[in-house]
Amino acid sequence: MQMPNNEPVTFTRDCEAVLIPAGDTVEIPVGTHGNVTQALGGSFTVYIAGNLIRIAGENADAIGKDAPEPLKLPDGATGDDVEALVWEQMQTVFDPEIPINLVDLGLIYHCDFDHSDPDKRVVSIDMTLTAPGCGMGDILLDDVKSKVRMVPTIARVDVDLVFDPPWTMEMMSDAAKLQVGML
16 A cells, blocks of 8 residues: 655654664654655555654554554465565565565575475575665565465475675666666
């Protein structure tokens, strides 16, 4: 769900948030006013007093928004169905500063599935960051893990942060390049 830029919000309860781009956890007190600058993938970027903060989807109610709906697989879902839903979930993890998902940014290098137990599947993911010192790295890694864990039948998600090969803008999808004016 994309919202108009600068939609005003007021926090209806104290809320844990993450300071962008440092990645530090902060507490936003009830009554704080801000403006939603990005609402993609179930999380929200809010501008408050000169700072950008990220509100996780499970805290959406603090700014009067709905949390994401639980995921469902169709009856008789195959391994391919599960894999497709995992990739869809990874496409809901967005860079908190720009409205491009990690898959289109080219940050997901590898995704492997163990379907040996169809009720307890294991997913192994290699991902990188646009810059090794990114303060949001741990947050993005946790987002990928938690979003993939939401897929029914996924029992474990292993995400490794790798920097070889180093990420370059050429790894972005054509859609992402078009969005940032590279095409």
